[in-house]
Amino acid sequence: MPVNVFLNGRYCEEHEAMVSVDDRGFLFGDGVYEVIRCYRGALFKLQEHLSRFARSAAGIDLVLPYSAEEIAAICKTLLDKSGTKNGMLYMQVTRGSAPRTHEFPSVVTPTIMMKVREIDEQFFREKKKGVSVLTVPDERWEHCDIKSLNLLPNVLAKQKARSQGFHEAVFIHEPGVTECASSNIFIVTGGTVVTAPEGNRILSGITREVVLKLAGEAGIPCELRYPQKNELYKAEEVFFSNTVEEIIPVLAVDGNVINQGKPGNITLRLQEMFKKLVDIETS
Ligand code: PDD
Numbered sequence: 136m137p138v139n140v141f142l143n144g145r146y147c148e149e150h151e152a153m154v155s156v157d158d159r160g161f162l163f164g165d166g167v168y169e170v171i172r173c174y175r176g177a178l179f180k181l182q183e184h185l186s187r188f189a190r191s192a193a194g195i196d197l198v199l200p201y202s203a204e205e206i207a208a209i210c211k212t213l214l215d216k217s218g219t220k221n222g223m224l225y226m227q228v229t230r231g232s233a234p235r236t237h238e239f240p241s242v243v244t245p246t247i248m249m250k251v252r253e254i255d256e257q258f259f260r261e262k263k264k265g266v267s268v269l270t271v272p273d274e275r276w277e278h279c280d281i282k283s284l285n286l287l288p289n290v291l292a293k294q295k296a297r298s299q300g301f302h303e304a305v306f307i308h309e310p311g312v313t314e315c316a317s318s319n320i321f322i323v324t325g326g327t328v329v330t331a332p333e334g335n336r337i338l339s340g341i342t343r344e345v346v347l348k349l350a351g352e353a354g355i356p357c358e359l360r361y362p363q364k365n366e367l368y369k370a371e372e373v374f375f376s377n378t379v380e381e382i383i384p385v386l387a388v389d390g391n392v393i394n395q396g397k398p399g400n401i402t403l404r405l406q407e408m409f410k411k412l413v414d415i416e417t418s
Contacts, residue, residue, distance in 0.1 A: 328350050
């Protein structure tokens with residue numbers, strides 16, 4: 136078995152990694168996480184992910200056990216040790232292990248864990264041709280900008296979508312379309328790319344940021360506002376983005392066909408630009 140886990144200062148094989156049953160991540164979801172893609176053995180947008188990791192930890196008053204430089208070095212060492220080329224690195228920190236009390240324990244050491252795995256390129260290649268999505272009520276808390284381990288509403292939404300044959304669940308909240316269970320969503324209307332603004336209703340996706348930058352470079356107008364549900368149904372194009380899947384065209388929303396069931400030109404253009412950027416930054 137390869138060394139593919141880092142746990143509290145130690146690199147080890149997965150079966151050697153043990154966490155206490157009193158860990159607050161296990162008991163309360165008291166922690167935050169990141170997912171980082173690697174291509175050809177290089178981590179894509181590592182600094183951006185580490186900045187968000189630090190912001191998320193600060194958002195729940197958790198002091199990270201290492202500096203950003205130390206975490207970056209650990210990520211790279213783990214990736215090298217595992218021999219992973221095209222894959223993902225999962226990283227999480229919890230407040231640590233202590234007898235169960237809701238309030239923070241007076242003495243506790245954070246648990247930090249990273250795990251690397253190869254990804255199934257073929258699976259994602261298929262999805263890049265387009266998927267269908269289901270809208271669901273956004274029943275999450277008011278701090279969706281924190282990448283917290285508390286993902287139960289996201290898990291239930293995704294399961295609801297998958298059990299009905301949809302790939303992703305799209306959250307609808309008071310201001311409109313917020314994001315998806317594990318991605319940010321965009322519509323194209325009147326040739327403009329529209330997506331929810333940063334704030335407490337969405338996770339500020341690293342891929343979302345790249346998409347907006349690429350669209351700017353291509354001269355495609357972008358607008359940051361919450362799309363309305365009826366706009367989603369009538370959009371010229373719909374797509375979503377996240378670290379693992381990159382940019383995925385949406386071909387139907389709640390059974391309403393988008394762009395005659397084909398990925399739109401803007402989506403295809405952004406997919407192509409994204410691939411070029413990855414090639415430049417990781418080769
Ligand atoms: N999720 N919104 C939510 C709720 C997410 O969970 C994610 C990513 C995103 C996109 O963020 P980024 O582009 O930085 O990956 C938006 C990861 C992939 C996950 O939970 O596995």
